[in-house]
Amino acid sequence: MRFFSSLISLLAVALVATTAVVAQSAHIGAPADMAEVAGSFTAMIEVPDSLTSVTEVALVIALLSCASASCPGPSEELGTVLYDGPFSPVFTTEPGTTTLPPHQNFTLTVPESFAAGPAQLGVAHFSLIGASVVPFFETLNTTIVIT
DSSP states (O other): OHHHHHHHHHHHHHHHHHHHHHTTOOEEEESOTTOEEOSEEEEEEEOOOOSSOEEEEEEEEEEEEOSSSOOOOTTTOOOEEEEEEOOOOBOOOSTTOTTSOSEEEEEEEOOTTSOSEEEEEEEEEEEEETTTTEEEEEEEEEEEEEO
16 A cells, blocks of 8 residues: 555656656747748747746757758757857747747858758757756757748
């Protein structure tokens, strides 16, 4: 009987920890999937509002050409790094942004030598979550079209 009680307690703790981590997942708010971009463009990275303590550590945004072959996914290859550094998402009060979750905009430039066609905009996001400081790392991506 104690075994089942301990098991249920352990599962409850694991569920809470998993829920806290999943709730911290970032999202690429812009550009939209299959958006056409050229030269400079804005990438918006969003995170959900959270009651859990979160320390944002770093963010990497990269571009990988998919013009000649399918892209492997950002967990395998990021490509040309366009940004690497701190990530400080905040709520904004500018007109049209008050309903957005905490986010940060990045002005990025497509390298002149980059191949036209489909490309993967990949993001690597690292943060520390909760009072016990759980490390959290994720990759995400969207497909854009370089014109």
